[in-house]
Amino acid sequence: MKRRHFLAATGAAGLAAHTASAQTYPEKPIRIVVPNPTGGSADYVARFFQTPLQRILGQGVAIANVVGGGTSIGNRQVRDAAPDGHTVLAIHQALLTAATLKVMDFGPEAFAPVAQVATEYTAVVVNRKAAYQTLPAVIAAAKAGDLKAGVQIGAINHFLFLSLSDATGTKFRYVNTGGGGPTRTALAGGHVDVAFLTVNEAKPLVDSGDLAIVALFAPSRLPAWPNLPTAREQGTDLLLNLSYWWWMPKATPRDRVDRFAEALRTGSQEPEIVAKFAEFNMVPAFLKGAELEAEITRQYENMKALAARNNVTAG
Amino acid sequence: MDLGQAFLDLLAPGPLVLLLVGTLLGIVVGALPGLTGGALLALSLPFTYRMTSVDGVILMTSMYVGGISGGLITATLMRIPGEPSAVVTTLDGFPMARGGRPGRALGLGISASLIGGALSWLVLVLLSPSMARLALVFGPFENFALVLMALVLIATLSQGSVIKGLLAGLFGMLVSYPGIDETSGQRRLNFGFDEMAGGFSTLAIILGAFAISQVFADAMHARQRFESLDPSLRGIFLSPRDYLRQSWNILRSSAIGVIIGILPGVGASISSIVAYSTARNMSKTPEKFGTGFDDGIVAAETANNANTGGALIPMITLGIPGSPSASILLAALLMHNIQPGPTLFTNAPQVVGALMATHLVAHVAMFAIMIAGCVLIARLMYIPRAYVLPIVIVLCAIGALAENGRMFDLWTMIAFGAVGFLLELCAVPLGPFVIGLLLAPLAEIQLRAGLMATDGSLWPILQRPVACSLLAVSAAMFAWPLWRDWRRSADARARLGTQTTGRPS
Numbered sequence: 061m062k063r064r065h066f067l068a069a070t071g072a073a074g075l076a077a078h079t080a081s082a083q084t085y086p087e088k089p090i091r092i093v094v095p096n097p098t099g100g101s102a103d104y105v106a107r108f109f110q111t112p113l114q115r116i117l118g119q120g121v122a123i124a125n126v127v128g129g130g131t132s133i134g135n136r137q138v139r140d141a142a143p144d145g146h147t148v149l150a151i152h153q154a155l156l157t158a159a160t161l162k163v164m165d166f167g168p169e170a171f172a173p174v175a176q177v178a179t180e181y182t183a184v185v186v187n188r189k190a191a192y193q194t195l196p197a198v199i200a201a202a203k204a205g206d207l208k209a210g211v212q213i214g215a216i217n218h219f220l221f222l223s224l225s226d227a228t229g230t231k232f233r234y235v236n237t238g239g240g241g242p243t244r245t246a247l248a249g250g251h252v253d254v255a256f257l258t259v260n261e262a263k264p265l266v267d268s269g270d271l272a273i274v275a276l277f278a279p280s281r282l283p284a285w286p287n288l289p290t291a292r293e294q295g296t297d298l299l300l301n302l303s304y305w306w307w308m309p310k311a312t313p314r315d316r317v318d319r320f321a322e323a324l325r326t327g328s329q330e331p332e333i334v335a336k337f338a339e340f341n342m343v344p345a346f347l348k349g350a351e352l353e354a355e356i357t358r359q360y361e362n363m364k365a366l367a368a369r370n371n372v373t374a375g
Numbered sequence: 376m377d378l379g380q381a382f383l384d385l386l387a388p389g390p391l392v393l394l395l396v397g398t399l400l401g402i403v404v405g406a407l408p409g410l411t412g413g414a415l416l417a418l419s420l421p422f423t424y425r426m427t428s429v430d431g432v433i434l435m436t437s438m439y440v441g442g443i444s445g446g447l448i449t450a451t452l453m454r455i456p457g458e459p460s461a462v463v464t465t466l467d468g469f470p471m472a473r474g475g476r477p478g479r480a481l482g483l484g485i486s487a488s489l490i491g492g493a494l495s496w497l498v499l500v501l502l503s504p505s506m507a508r509l510a511l512v513f514g515p516f517e518n519f520a521l522v523l524m525a526l527v528l529i530a531t532l533s534q535g536s537v538i539k540g541l542l543a544g545l546f547g548m549l550v551s552y553p554g555i556d557e558t559s560g561q562r563r564l565n566f567g568f569d570e571m572a573g574g575f576s577t578l579a580i581i582l583g584a585f586a587i588s589q590v591f592a593d594a595m596h597a598r599q600r601f602e603s604l605d606p607s608l609r610g611i612f613l614s615p616r617d618y619l620r621q622s623w624n625i626l627r628s629s630a631i632g633v634i635i636g637i638l639p640g641v642g643a644s645i646s647s648i649v650a651y652s653t654a655r656n657m658s659k660t661p662e663k664f665g666t667g668f669d670d671g672i673v674a675a676e677t678a679n680n681a682n683t684g685g686a687l688i689p690m691i692t693l694g695i696p697g698s699p700s701a702s703i704l705l706a707a708l709l710m711h712n713i714q715p716g717p718t719l720f721t722n723a724p725q726v727v728g729a730l731m732a733t734h735l736v737a738h739v740a741m742f743a744i745m746i747a748g749c750v751l752i753a754r755l756m757y758i759p760r761a762y763v764l765p766i767v768i769v770l771c772a773i774g775a776l777a778e779n780g781r782m783f784d785l786w787t788m789i790a791f792g793a794v795g796f797l798l799e800l801c802a803v804p805l806g807p808f809v810i811g812l813l814l815a816p817l818a819e820i821q822l823r824a825g826l827m828a829t830d831g832s833l834w835p836i837l838q839r840p841v842a843c844s845l846l847a848v849s850a851a852m853f854a855w856p857l858w859r860d861w862r863r864s865a866d867a868r869a870r871l872g873t874q875t876t877g878r879p880s
Contacts, residue, residue: 097699097702098417098420098702098703098706099696099702099703099705099706099709103706104706104709104710107420107421107710110421111424123421124780125417126779126780126781127573127779128554128555128572128573128574128576128779129554129555129562129572129573129574130555130560130572132555132572132573133572133573133779133781136569136572137780137781161560161561162561163555163560163561163562163572164572165569206830208828212560213558213559213560214559214560214561215560233827233828233830234827235515235824235827235828236557236558236820236823236824236827237515237824238557241639241695241696241702242639244695245510245511245639245695246514246515248511248693249510249511249512249513249514250511250514251514251515251828252828260714263694263714263716264693264694264695264714264715264716264717264718265693265694265695265716267716267717267718268692268693268716268717269717270511270693336712339712
């Protein structure tokens with residue numbers, strides 16, 4: 061009897077807290093953790109939303125770059141934060157790659173996925189002086205000899221190559237040149253032969269005449285780059301993209317997760333952000349709830365299978 | 376792009392105030408132990424969104440210049456490098472200041488910063504497009520050979536015992552290893568602690584080993600004052616004779632700073648290390664380095680300011696930032712929908728103009744502010760240590776926490792404070808320790824990337840002209856001091872020999 065009363069009471073209190081939480085949230089400034097350094101694409105996307113989110117949520121929004129441990133330090137900080145919706149993680153598939161390679165002993169299952177705001181399709185890029193300037197030519201060259209691929213071992217640009225070599229039956233020799241910025245420099249200097257970059261990363265060195273974009277792994281051509289053919293047009297039906305995702309600690313109340321997700325949806329429809337996405341050649345692709353979870357699971361399973369097949373699950 | 380117009384625009388009240396505020400903030404933050412110019416740039420990034428792109432560039436470039444320069448103040452007066460790039464400045468700046476000439480030590484550093492910056496500005500304005508290609512020439516093996524050249528300094532830098540210097544260098548390398556193995560993406564040496572997955576923060580270690588250990592040491596003589604100080608701060612302004620005597624050192628160190636600044640794979644601290652070690656190796660009196668010698672301060676401070684001009688060169692012409700601070704500047708431009716690269720000069724000439732004009736004017740402003748403030752700043756030396764030490768501890772703690780917001784970094788700093796104190800107690804030099812710490816990860820990543828490209832073969836490093844000549848230079852830099860010492864002692868023996876044989880009659 062007493063026990064039942066207690067349960068009823070806590071249940072009611074819980075319900076009250078629940079409804080109250082949606083009405084008052086956010087009650088203090090929100091901290092967005094970006095586990096990459098300032099000036100990478102994951103960082104840009106978080107910063108696009110900083111001002112719009114402040115306006116929509118009526119609270120301050122601070123961005124903290126918590127760097128180190130191959131993104132695991134920042135991820136862990138958000139996982140262990142108070143689950144009250146005031147700490148948010150902004151990261152793309154790096155969360156999945158770090159978990160696949162067991163750099164972290166937890167993965168996407170340790171978080172509540174909030175939303176996907178955009179995707180950015182990636183491209184195979186080569187040196188303009190190289191003999192291979194189309195995707196079939198790159199694949200043929202890779203099959204004939206060893207093409208040096210600039211990647212950061214275990215990061216998303218490494219997995220993009222694994223997907224390509226899996227789909228086309230080629231092998232690349234991986235050279236650890238790092239993330240997009242340093243890899244692009246190594247490619248322009250002729251220190252590696254081929255790289256996966258976003259169109260935006262490649263652009264300055266395409267303009268300077270050093271690099272050539274061979275194929276965009278997108279469903280259709282980009283409006284700003286009408287002459288850039290897709291991989292599909294060149295016979296490789298593969299879509300490879302970065303997915304910009306937002307997460308909260310696992311136990312965050314659903315209504316708070318949803319309130320933040322809706323704020324992201326509203327923000328991503330504002331002209332300011334639509335223009336930014338266009339400028340950065342990103343494609344708005346809002347997802348939340350079950351759809352988002354299905355997309356994350358699909359990519360995660362795919363990644364684990366790739367890692368197992370190519371024997372990169374070290375650790 | 377009309378550079379003259381850019382200068383005129385910059386001298387209007389609004390932009391000029393922005394420039395002065397940026398430079399001053401940069402100097403203050405650069406001087407504060409722990410808070411680095413890079414952190415300031417990252418923090419001010421959101422403020423630039425609401426400005427015009429030109430105003431944003433003026434603010435951030437002046438902060439960049441101020442931050443790199445401010446580091447010398449605390450490095451000289453308190454042996455606390457306000458910026459990692461000022462580590463080498465402590466080697467001669469601090470002994471000179473403690474030896475009773477703080478004004479002279481600051482004056483040398485400030486003037487060298489101005490001249491190094493101005494010379495790098497000339498390269499930035501006149502030679503950008505052609506020099507930027509250098510950023511592409513350097514692949515993993517070239518970068519490795521360059522880092523090796525700086526590592527050789529460990530052997531030559533050691534005051535007193537070479538063995539202790541090498542020991543300190545190796546210890547520095549060792550503490551750089553825990554964390555993520557960048558070449559496999561795997562955790563290593565974290566001993567099962569999650570917090571160790573990121574390794575030890577370099578900034579926290581430097582703060583601990585230099586600042587906190589100095590606090591421990593000073594606390595033992597907290598009542599002591601420096602009786603021998605020269606209260607007039609004589610020597611803040613250098614005489615024409617000083618400039619003449621340092622001219623070759625200044626030119627050489629600037630060239631080293633600019634070139635290393637252009638290379639994206641290595642940072643500003645390496646340029647001052649290489650410039651210092653080159654100056655020492657080419658000096659007729661290498662034994663004076665490390666005791667409060669003019670040439671040491673000038674080499675270090677010329678090079679790290681020359682590095683700023685260098686780092687901007689590939690950023691504006693190829694969109695490749697030459698340093699971490701330049702990459703934040705790049706982020707600010709991108710957020711304004713300005714894409715640096717070859718099209719920048721035609722698409723946004725006013726931004727290029729503002730950046731170039733600010734780089735020079737901010738250096739002049741930095742010089743004026745620091746010389747004017749020098750009189751006040753140098754008084755820090757007179758304040759009883761008991762008042763200064765608690766403030767230093769608080770500032771260091773803030774700096775260690777501000778980097779990533781982790782308590783672990785704070786504990787790291789305190790632990791390395793104890794380590795640094797013990798090392799100094801055993802007369803093990805800290806310079807080689809920090810050099811090992813800063814350079815080992817770079818050397819490792821570059822060498823292993825190079826070996827991945829050649830399928831594990833080391834031979835190609837000798838077939839690449841740039842890498843091979845850098846290796847030869849490092850070998851020479853390693854052998855030259857040993858040979859010089861050996862010849863001297865041989866001379867001495869020979870003289871001793873003639874004396875003994877000449878004596879019998």
